[in-house]
Amino acid sequence: MKNTAINRVVILGALAIIGIIAIQAYLLVNTWNAEEKDYQEKVTIALQNVAKEFEKLGSSPPAYNVINQVTSNYWVVNINDDINPKNLEHFLRLELESIGLREDFEYGIYDCDSRKMVYGKYIDYDVVTENPKPVTIKGDQMPVHEEYQHYFGIRFPNRNSQILSNMRLTLIFSVILLVTILFFLYAISIILRQKRLSEMQKDFINNMTHEFKTPISTIRISTDVFLKSPEIMASPRLAQYANIIQEQNSRLNNQVEKVLQLAKIERNNFQLNLEETDLHELVRGVLESIRVQVEKQGGTLHCELLAKSPTIKADRLHLTNILHNLVDNATKYCTDAPNILLKTQNIADGKIQLQVIDNGIGISKEDMGKVFEKFYRVPTGDVHNVKGFGLGLFYTKNICDAHGWKIGIESEPEKGTTVTIII
DSSP: OOHHHHHHHHHHHHHHHHHHHHHHHHHHHHHHHHHHHHHHHHHHHHHHHHHHHHHHTTOOOOSSOOEEEEETTEEEEEOOSOOOHHHHHHHHHHHHHHTTOOSOEEEEEEETTTTEEEEEEEEOSSSOOOSOOOOBOOTTTSOOOTTOSSEEEEEOTTHHHHHHHHTHHHHHHHHHHHHHHHHHHHHHHHHHHHHHHHHHHHHHHHHHHHHHHHHHHHHHHHHHHHHHOHHHHHOHHHHHHHHHHHHHHHHHHHHHHHHHHHHHHHTTOOOOOEEEEEHHHHHHHHHHHHHHHHHHTTOEEEEEEOOSOOEEEEEHHHHHHHHHHHHHHHHHSOSSOOEEEEEEEEOGGGOEEEEEEOOSSOOOHHHHTTTTSTTOOOOOTTOOOOOOOSOHHHHHHHHHHHHTOEEEEEEETTTEEEEEEEO
16 A cells, blocks of 8 residues: 555544544533433422422422522422421322432431431332431531521432433444444554555565666676677587576566566656557567567467557557567466467547457456456466466556556456457
8 A cells, every 4th residue: 555545544534533533522422411401300390299299288388499409419399398208208209200210319308406407218229128217417418408497308329320321322332433443543553564564575675676686687798798609609508508598587687677667666756758659560579579489389479450540659668568468478378379369459539459369278257356466366277387476467557557548358267368458
C-alpha cells in the first residue's frame, strides 16, 4: 500500500473515530438525561398521589411547594400533619408500583420533638422484612428540611443503577462500538508495521539489484572478450560455454532491470519517454528477435497487422518490454508446440487493439483476478520448466496504466489465452 493511501486511511479513520465517539457520547448523555427526567417525573407523580391520599385522610397539605427534590435521589413531601408510618408505607408502595417503580427505597419521617429525621423503613424488594424497629438515620442520608414541620423524606439509593439498567441496550451498543474502535486501531498498527517491513524489503531488494549491476557488467565484458578470442572460437566446446555464459548473463541482467524498473514504478519515480512509434515496425522487430526461440520448441509465430494507422505515442523501450513479456509468457506456458499470433486492428474512437493469442495451458477462473498481482504466478500443473518471478504481467499492467491504455485477459484452461491491449 502506498504512503498516500495509508495516510488517507489513517486520517479518515481518525476522523471517523472522533465523529463516532462524539455522536455516541451525545447519544449517551441525551439518553441518560431522558431516563433521568422520566424517572423524576414518575417519582414526582407518585409522591403527589401519596400527598392526595393523606389529604383524603384529613391532612391539609399546602397549596404549593408540596414536593421538593433535595438531591438527585432524595425527595421530601410536606404533609403538614402527623404521619402514620403504616399509612405512609402503604401509600408509597401502592403509588410507586402503580407507575412501574419496583425498586428499593427508604423513607424517613421528621420528628418535631427531636427535630430529627427518624428511620421509617428500608424497602428491599429482594428481601422481605416485617416491622423493623425505628432507627435514627444519619444526617448525610436524609438531611433535615427545616422549612417544614410535618413531612417525610424518601430516598432511592439505587437510582443510578436503575437508570443504567434502563439504558442496557445503549450501553451494549457502546461496548460493541468500543471493541470495534479498538480493533480498527489494532488493524492500523498492523498496517503501519507491515508498511515498515515492506519498505525495508524494497530497500533491500533495490540495494541488492544495484549491487548486481557491476558484476553483471563485468561478466558481459569478459564474455565479449572470450567470444572475440580466436583461441576460444577455435574450440567448439569453449565457444559453447562462452555463449551459455553470455546468454545466462543477459537473462540475469534482464531480470535485474525489470526489478529496478518496477521499483521506480512503485515509487512514482519514473517518466515515460513518449515518442512517435510505428507499432507494426516494433511488433516485427520483437517477432524476429524471439522467432528462433519459438521455432526451437517446434512452434510457429504469426502476425496479422491490420491496423491502417499504426503510428502511436508510446515509450518505445517499455512497449518493447511489454511485447517481449507477453510473447515470452505465451512460449513458456505451453505443453505442446507454441502457436502464437500477434494481431492489430482499428476499433471505435480511433483506437488500436493489440492482441497476443496463444494455444497454451490457459488460466482458470480462480487465477484470472490475480494474474496482474506482484509476484503471483499461475500454477502450471505438469509444466515444470516455467521460470520467473511473477513480475511480467505486473510490470505490463503498470506500464499500460501509465500510458492510459486498457489491458484485459480472456482465457480457458487447455484452450489458450488472449491478452488484449487497447491503445
